[in-house]
Amino acid sequence: MKVVAEAEAFAQQLKSGNPAMPGAKTRSRIPVSKSRPHPSALEPGLANLHGSRIMPGSRGYKHISPSSFHSRIFTKDYEMTITENSAVTFHYTLTDDDGNEIDSSKGQEPLAYLHGHGNIIPGLEKAMEGKQVGDSFDVSVEAGEGYGESQPHMIQEVPRASFQGIDDIQVGMNFQAETNQGPVPVVVTSVTDETVTVDGNHPLAGKRLHFAVTVESVREATSDELDHGHIHGAGCSH
Numbered sequence: 034m035k036v037v038a039e040a041e042a043f044a045q046q047l048k049s050g051n052p053a054m055p056g057a058k059t060r061s062r063i064p065v066s067k068s069r070p071h072p073s074a075l076e077p078g079l080a081n082l083h084g085s086r087i088m089p090g091s092r093g094y095k096h097i098s099p100s101s102f103h104s105r106i107f108t109k110d111y112e113m114t115i116t117e118n119s120a121v122t123f124h125y126t127l128t129d130d131d132g133n134e135i136d137s138s139k140g141q142e143p144l145a146y147l148h149g150h151g152n153i154i155p156g157l158e159k160a161m162e163g164k165q166v167g168d169s170f171d172v173s174v175e176a177g178e179g180y181g182e183s184q185p186h187m188i189q190e191v192p193r194a195s196f197q198g199i200d201d202i203q204v205g206m207n208f209q210a211e212t213n214q215g216p217v218p219v220v221v222t223s224v225t226d227e228t229v230t231v232d233g234n235h236p237l238a239g240k241r242l243h244f245a246v247t248v249e250s251v252r253e254a255t256s257d258e259l260d261h262g263h264i265h266g267a268g269c270s271h
Contacts, residue, residue, distance in 0.1 A: 112165045113251045117149035120254040120264040121161065126245045135237070143249045147264050154179050157244055169247040176239050183239035188222070188232045195229070202229055 115121055122143040127136040138144055146152035148161060156178030160170070176182050196202055206221045210233065223230035258264045 113253070115148050115161050115164050115248070115251055118254050118259060119148040120250075120252050120258060121146055121148055122249045123161070124247045124249060128243045128245075130241055130243070135242075145264050145266065147254055147258060147262065150262050152263055154242075156242075157246075160244075161246070161248070164248050164251075166248055166251055169245075172244050172246065174242045174244065176241060179240065179242045180235040180237040181239075183234045187234045188230065190223075190228045190230045193225075193227055193229050 113119065122145045124138045124143045125136075126134060126139065128134050144153075146158075148158065151158075153161075154174060156174030157172065159178070160172040160174075164170070193202070196208070202221060202224050204221050204224060208219050208221070208231065209216045210219050210231065217233045219231040219233045220236070221229055222232050254264060
């Protein structure tokens with residue numbers, strides 16, 4: 034009869050909103066943060082998000098603080114940072130020292146690359162290290178870590194007769210020169226009656242470059258991407 038009486042008393046305490054363990058002389062209400070309303074004043078679906086949380090323990094009930102319970106549910110998803118072998122996409126705008134726009138990904142797919150594999154110029158790749166999705170930053174890249182210094186031996190004066198079948202040769206025209214190291218793109222920089230001067234340097238060689246960058250995505254590269262040395266999908270230049 035004593036057990037039944039204790040059970041009935043405990044049930045009555047549950048109804049009154051002040052539960053106590055059977056057999057205990059007194060039991061105070063589970064503590065509630067003073068900075069938050071009591072759970073009973075909230076909608077049932079929100080009660081677990083405020084105040085304290087209880088769970089069965091070996092003796093009575095084990096208390097879990099509100100902040101601990103909150104962090105278990107709402108901890109922000111881990112965001113990858115850009116490190117070696119990260120597959121990355123980003124938007125960019127490239128300008129020169131005078132602020133003139135040279136290139137931009139605006140209105141296009143973001144540029145995709147495999148970090149640490151030389152897919153982009155060294156100075157920009159170094160600046161990308163450690164960044165996360167949503168990061169926006171500006172970086173200036175000197176020529177030595179961009180497209181290199183302009184090499185004098187890449188500028189040559191050749192006989193006009195070398196351009197067989199092309200009568201109208203103008204400054205700014207692009208050609209492909211056959212060399213012992215393979216084809217090299219060149220641009221015409223000067224024209225006379227007898228000779229044509231061509232430049233085989235990259236158009237941005239010798240220039241300081243200014244990038245405005247926004248990181249769009251970061252993920253682990255697949256084994257195929259690592260084997261090929263570049264990432265697959267939209268934005269890839271390969």
